[in-house]
Amino acid sequence: MSQAVDQAFVLQFLRSNLAAYSAAMFSDFKPGRHHKLIAEKLEAVNRGEIKRLCVTMAPRHGKSKLASELFPSFYLGHHPTHRILSLSYGQDLADVFGRSVRNYIKSPTFGALFPDCKLSPDSNSIKRFNVVPGGGYAAIGVGGATTGRGANLLILDDLVKDRQQADSPAYRETLIDWYKSVARTRLQPDGAIVLVQTRWGTTDFVQWLLDETEHEGWETISLPAIALENDALGRKPGEPLWGEAYDADALSEIRATLGSRDWWALYQQQPISDADVIFESRYLKFYRELPPNLELYQSWDLTFGGMGEGSSWTVGQVWGIRGKDKYLVAMDREQRGFSSTLQAIESMCDRYPATRKIYIENKAMGSAVIETLQKKHPTRITPVTPIASKEQRAYEVLPHFERGEVHLPDPSLYGWVKPLLNEIELFPKGANDDCVDSMTQFLSQKLKKASSAIAVGKLQQFSIR
Numbered sequence: 001m002s003q004a005v006d007q008a009f010v011l012q013f014l015r016s017n018l019a020a021y022s023a024a025m026f027s028d029f030k031p032g033r034h035h036k037l038i039a040e041k042l043e044a045v046n047r048g049e050i051k052r053l054c055v056t057m058a059p060r061h062g063k064s065k066l067a068s069e070l071f072p073s074f075y076l077g078h079h080p081t082h083r084i085l086s087l088s089y090g091q092d093l094a095d096v097f098g099r100s101v102r103n104y105i106k107s108p109t110f111g112a113l114f115p116d117c118k119l120s121p122d123s124n125s126i127k128r129f130n131v132v133p134g135g136g137y138a139a140i141g142v143g144g145a146t147t148g149r150g151a152n153l154l155i156l157d158d159l160v161k162d163r164q165q166a167d168s169p170a171y172r173e174t175l176i177d178w179y180k181s182v183a184r185t186r187l188q189p190d191g192a193i194v195l196v197q198t199r200w201g202t203t204d205f206v207q208w209l210l211d212e213t214e215h216e217g218w219e220t221i222s223l224p225a226i227a228l229e230n231d232a233l234g235r236k237p238g239e240p241l242w243g244e245a246y247d248a249d250a251l252s253e254i255r256a257t258l259g260s261r262d263w264w265a266l267y268q269q270q271p272i273s274d275a276d277v278i279f280e281s282r283y284l285k286f287y288r289e290l291p292p293n294l295e296l297y298q299s300w301d302l303t304f305g306g307m308g309e310g311s312s313w314t315v316g317q318v319w320g321i322r323g324k325d326k327y328l329v330a331m332d333r334e335q336r337g338f339s340s341t342l343q344a345i346e347s348m349c350d351r352y353p354a355t356r357k358i359y360i361e362n363k364a365m366g367s368a369v370i371e372t373l374q375k376k377h378p379t380r381i382t383p384v385t386p387i388a389s390k391e392q393r394a395y396e397v398l399p400h401f402e403r404g405e406v407h408l409p410d411p412s413l414y415g416w417v418k419p420l421l422n423e424i425e426l427f428p429k430g431a432n433d434d435c436v437d438s439m440t441q442f443l444s445q446k447l448k449k450a451s452s453a454i455a456v457g458k459l460q461q462f463s464i465r
Contacts, residue, residue, distance in 0.1 A: 011112065011113055014113055015077070015078075015113055015114070016043075017039075017043075018039035018040075018042055018043050018046075018066075018070070018071060018074055019031045019035060019036045019039040021070070021074055021113070022035075022039070022065075022066060022070040022074075024109055025070060025073070025104050025107065025109055025110065026065070026069075026070065029062070029065065029066075029070070030244065032062070032241075032242045032244065032245075033233050034057065034061065034062075034223050034233060034241055034242060035062055035066055037221065037223075037232065037233060038055055038063065038066055038067065038221065039066065041053055041055070041219065041221060042066070042067065042071050042074075042194070045075075045153070045192050045194060046071075046074065046075055046078055046079075048190075048192075050192065050219050051190075051191075051192045051193070051216070051217065052192070052193050052195075052213070052216050052217055052218040052219065053192070053193070053194045053195065053218070053219050053220075053221075054195040054197075054206065054209075054210060054218050054219070054220040054221070055067065055194075055195070055196050055197075055220075055221045055223070056197055056198065056199050056206060056220075056221070056222050056223070056269045057198070057221075057222070057223035057224070057225075057241065057269065058198065058223075058224070058225040058241065058246075058266060058267040058268075058269075059198055059266060059267075060245075060246075061223075061225070061241060061242050061245070061246075062242070063157075063196050064097070064157055064158065064196060067155065067157060067194060067196045068086060068088075068097045068155055068157040068196065069097055069100035069101060069104070070100075070104065071155075071194075072084050072086065072097075072101045072137060072153075072155065073101050073104040073105050073110060075153060076105065076114075076117055076131055076135055076137065077105075077110065077113060077114030077117050078114075079135065079152065080114070080116055080117035080131055080132070080133055080134070080135045081133060081134045081135045082135045082152035082153065083135055083136045083137070083138075083150055083151050083152055083153075084135075084136070084137045084138070084151060084152070084153045084154075084155065085138050085140065085146060085151035085153070085154050085155070085183070085186055085187075086098070086101075086137065086138070086139045086140070086155045086157065087139075087140055087141075087142065087154070087155065087156050087157070087159065087183055088139070088141060088142070088156075088157050088158050088159065089141060089142050089158055089159050089160060089161040089165070090141040090142065090161065091127075091139075091140070091141035091144060092141070093141065093158065094127070094139035094140055094141045094144075095126050095127060095139060097139050097157070098125075098126035098127055098128075098129075098137065098138075098139035099126040101137055101139075102119065102124075102126055102129055102137075105117070105118075105119050105131065106119055116133070117131050117132070117133075117135070118131060118132045119131055119132075120132055120136075123136075126139070127139055127140075138151075142159055142174075142175060142178060143174075143178060145182075146182055146183060146186045150186055150187075150188055151186045151187050151188065151191055152188050152190075152191045152192070153191060153192050153193075153194070154183065154184075154186070154187050154191060154192070154193045154194070155193075155194045155196070156179075156183075156193065156194070156195045156196065156197070157196040157197070158196070158197060158198070159175060159179075159197065159205055160175070160197070160198075160200055160204065160205060163200070163262070163392065163395075164387070164388060164392070166200035166201060166204060167201075167388070167389060167391070167392045172203075172204075172205065172208075175205055176205065176208060179205075179209075195209065198265075198266050198269075199265045199266065199269045199270075199271050200265055200266070200271065201265060201271045202271045202272070202273050204271070222269045223241055223269070224241065224267065224268040224269050224270065225240065225241050225246065225251055225267040225268060226238060226239070226240060226241070226248075226251060226267070226268065227239040227240075227241070228268070228270070251267070254267065255267070256399065256402070256403055257399060258399060259395065259398040259399030259402055260272065260398065260402060261278075261395045261398060262395070277425070277426065277427060277428075277429065278391065278394045278395060278398060278427055278428065279394070279398070279401060279424045279425075279427060281425070283398075283401040283402055283404075283406075284401070284406075284408060284421075284424070285404055285406065285407050285408070286407065286408055286409065286410040286411070287327060287407045287408070287409065287410060288410045288413060290320065290327055290329065291322055291325075291327070293322065294320025294321060294322050294327060294329070295320065295321045295322070295356060296318060296319070296320050296329065296352050296354050296355045296356060297318070297319050297320075297321070297355065297356055297357050297358075297359065297442060297446060298316060298317065298318050298319075298345075298348060298349075298352070298355050298357070298358040298359065298442075299316070299317050299319065299358075299359045299438045299439070299441045299442035299445075300314070300315070300316045300317075300341075300345060300358065300359065300360045300361065300366075300369075300438065301314070301315045301316075301361055301434050301435075301437040301438040301441060302314055302341060302360065302361055302363075302364050302365055302366045302369060303335070303336070303364050303365070303434075304364045304365060311335050312335075312432075312434055313333050313334065313335055313419075313432065313434040313435075314332075314333070314334055314335065314336040314340075314341055314344070314434070315331065315332065315333045315434045315435050315437070315438040316331070316332040316333075316344060316345060316348055316438065317330070317331045317332075317435075317438045317439060317442060318330040318331070318348065318351075318352050318355070319442050319446075321446070324403075324405050325405050325406075325407060326400065326405060326406050326407065326443065326446075327407045328406075328407070328408050328409060328417065328420075328439070329352070330348070330351070330352070330416075331416055331417065331419075331420065331435070331438075332344050332347075332348060333416075333419055333434070333435060338365055338368060338369070341365065341369055342369060342372060342373070345358065345360075345369070345373060349377070355380065356380065357380055357382050358373070358377065358380045358381050358382060359382050359384050359441055359442055359445050360373075360381065360382070360383060360384065361384050361385075361386060361437075361441060362383040362384055362385045363385070363386070366383070367383075370383050382445070384441055384445055386441070390428060390433060390436075390437060390440075391428050393437075393440040393441070393444055394427060394428070394436065394440050396440070396443075396444055397439075397440050397443035397444055400443060406443070408420070408421070419432075419435055420435040420436070420439065423435045423436045424436060
């Protein structure tokens with residue numbers, strides 16, 4: 001076989017095989033089995049055989065690199081008169097995708113593979129560009145304008161940025177409304193949609209879209225980080241999705257950091273219903289005697305000062321830290337007004353003079369209490385302004401319970417802990433949640449930075465999205 005024939009064969013193979021094309025265009029891309037499966041489905045989209053494709057899998061496992069950066073150039077190479085509309089949660093991420101797609105099309109390798117598709121001389125923007133002989137690409141964040149931009153291919157990749165957005169009913173409704181009234185209206189009658197997303201919850205955008213448009217005939221691929229029964233790749237239960245990047249030990253560490261809720265949603269694509277109680281009894285650990293040399297902190301959840309039946313409780317807790325372990329040392333729970341609250345906090349400071357920080361929620365009468373106490377305790381009073389919902393704050397600290405790091409007093413010896421245990425058992429469905437709020441406030445403030453650092457470190461080991 002001549003060299004020319006060899007070269008022609010290679011070029012034809014790269015044009016027809018997305019996984020091989022991806023490796024040729026991006027030398028750091030080492031396709032795993034899951035990439036090859038996704039590539040096969042995207043090839044079917046390219047051929048017009050699949051019109052609706054949904055891929056859900058764990059973060060940092062290469063789904064966006066393949067579907068939102070490499071596939072669009074491959075698609076335009078085959079369909080140079082078609083238009084692609086790529087949508088993501090924000091313009092910054094959309095620009096990352098747009099820059100990659102544009103640069104691939106400008107590369108000599110792409111030119112050799114697809115000589116009939118060239119970047120238009122008047123198009124150099126990463127947000128929107130045209131190709132000769134008439135196709136084009138646009139990358140837009142959620143909420144952006146798509147006026148005049150029709151699409152033969154609509155790519156939806158990471159339309160939800162983080163847990164805060166995922167848990168926001170307002171953002172969910174905004175996203176759905178924008179998709180229905182703006183994004184979806186740009187698709188040509190015979191166009192295709194590719195949805196690439198990590199799961200966030202049982203009522204997330206993925207679930208809404210699949211339920212709402214079930215009649216459109218979606219092909220779905222769900223790829224958990226750790227294989228379950230009937231795995232799409234034929235893996236044995238417990239086998240990692242991409243062992244070369246995240247082996248079983250690495251995934252075990254990530255699971256311990258994230259906790260059950262985010263692990264099962266983000267990594268296993270099996271979200272847990274938010275209707276369930278959050279703190280399972282099997283995660284509760286009890287002590288009969290406190291260890292020595294604890295670092296002490298206080299956490300106060302205040303009220304508007306109402307008294308009587310139906311009013312909330314002012315709850316103050318003292319927590320001790322030793323290494324990774326956190327111990328509830330004391331708790332004050334009463335219905336209090338302003339003066340009584342000041343006295344209770346001062347009394348707790350007298351009982352525990354070694355307290356390092358006093359966390360006080362900066363709402364209700366908290367602002368006035370903070371202003372008053374800061375004069376006497378300028379370095380210890382720490383205002384806390386909650387941003388997330390009560391449930392979200394609870395999920396944030398849940399991993400520390402699951403790892404056995406939170407120790408509560410044995411109720412048979414310390415009866416004062418029973419109101420907290422009653423709330424934990426029913427949260428978030430119980431009538432009261434003030435004790436839980438005080439607890440999650442402390443754990444969030446003291447531990448969230450450390451937890452975030454661990455999680456980010458794990459997720460940034462590999463650069464492929």
